[in-house]
Amino acid sequence: MSAPPRVLTVAGSDSGGGAGIQADLKTMLALGTHGMSVVTAVTAQNSLGVQGFWELPGEAVRAQYRSVVDDIGVQAVKTGMLASAELVETVAELLAGTDAPAVVDPVGVSKHGDSLLASSALDSVRTKLLPVATVATPNLDEVAQLTGVHVESEDGLRRAAAAVLAYGPKWVLIKGGHLRGDAVDLLTDGSEEHVLRAPRHDNRHTHGTGCTLASAIAAELAKGRSVPEAVAAAKEYVTGAIAAGFALGGGIGPVDHGWRSSRA
Ligand SMILES: Nc1ncnc2c1ncn2[C@@H]1O[C@H](COP(=O)(O)OP(=O)(O)O)[C@@H](O)[C@H]1O
Numbered sequence: 051m052s053a054p055p056r057v058l059t060v061a062g063s064d065s066g067g068g069a070g071i072q073a074d075l076k077t078m079l080a081l082g083t084h085g086m087s088v089v090t091a092v093t094a095q096n097s098l099g100v101q102g103f104w105e106l107p108g109e110a111v112r113a114q115y116r117s118v119v120d121d122i123g124v125q126a127v128k129t130g131m132l133a134s135a136e137l138v139e140t141v142a143e144l145l146a147g148t149d150a151p152a153v154v155d156p157v158g159v160s161k162h163g164d165s166l167l168a169s170s171a172l173d174s175v176r177t178k179l180l181p182v183a184t185v186a187t188p189n190l191d192e193v194a195q196l197t198g199v200h201v202e203s204e205d206g207l208r209r210a211a212a213a214v215l216a217y218g219p220k221w222v223l224i225k226g227g228h229l230r231g232d233a234v235d236l237l238t239d240g241s242e243e244h245v246l247r248a249p250r251h252d253n254r255h256t257h258g259t260g261c262t263l264a265s266a267i268a269a270e271l272a273k274g275r276s277v278p279e280a281v282a283a284a285k286e287y288v289t290g291a292i293a294a295g296f297a298l299g300g301g302i303g304p305v306d307h308g309w310r311s312s313r314a
């Protein structure tokens with residue numbers, strides 16, 4: 051049997067299993083790839099929020115990354131929660147030395163509003179991490195935090211994309227999931243533009259949407275798809291996972307990563 055495409059997530063652990071490393075690995079499996087992980091931080095997290103987190107030293111992140119990349123090799127990398135300026139800079143340097151596409155999800159706050167990134171790290175995200183991204187996938191809160199551009203309707207997505215592209219990622223996918231109406235995202239590299247539209251599912255169990263989308267893009271890139279093809283396939287996967295999101299605990303439940311396979 052030949053090995054499946056290899057994808058690496060560099061992100062935080064979510065003890066509740068809905069977002070972070072756990073969402074990433076489930077997504078990678080669901081999309082037919084071999085998922086691997088570099089843990090940047092450990093969160094104590096559930097459906098009610100983030101009760102605490104502990105970040106790993108830069109040395110531990112670097113060692114995990116080298117272990118995976120130098121022996122097994124990667125065909126795409128996804129980054130999520132990086133917690134601090136030190137980790138953002140360490141990961142940016144590692145990505146710059148890796149010959150594989152990088153999907154950068156600049157995770158700032160959780161769905162509950164708990165911060166997952168020190169405000170002192172924002173400048174490193176802008177000047178070190180975004181420039182090495184093949185695709186950056188900010189949500190509208192992250193766009194506002196990073197660029198000062200506030201978007202309140204679909205019309206503003208193009209302005210947000212231009213502001214993020216100015217920091218140097220090859221492509222940006224602005225996620226309009228926090229707007230009303232259809233779930234509309236805009237993908238552009240500054241010349242091509244693709245609007246991805248899906249019906250909004252009236253389901254509050256959306257924990258892990260952003261992690262799932264970014265990991266799905268990385269998995270599709272690892273299979274050799276182009277960026278627009280990978281994003282279109284990933285959008286279809288996350289939309290189905292949101293439609294099937296289920297209640298767990300007393301708060302916001304997770305999307306269903308296994309929605310395409312039978313639960314019987
Ligand atoms: N209720 C929903 N129904 C359908 N798609 C959604 C819904 N909420 C978010 N999305 C989609 O999920 C993906 C992740 O977006 P978003 O939730 O904005 O990211 P984040 O988790 O980073 O806040 C995007 O493609 C967005 O359009």
Ligand SMILES: Cc1ncc(COP(=O)(O)O)c(N)n1
Pocket residue numbers: 061062063064069070071093095130131157159160161166256257258259260261262
């Ligand atoms: C460890 C970790 N990483 C990322 C998120 C963001 O989750 P979402 O994908 O719902 O924005 C999270 N809640 N926890």
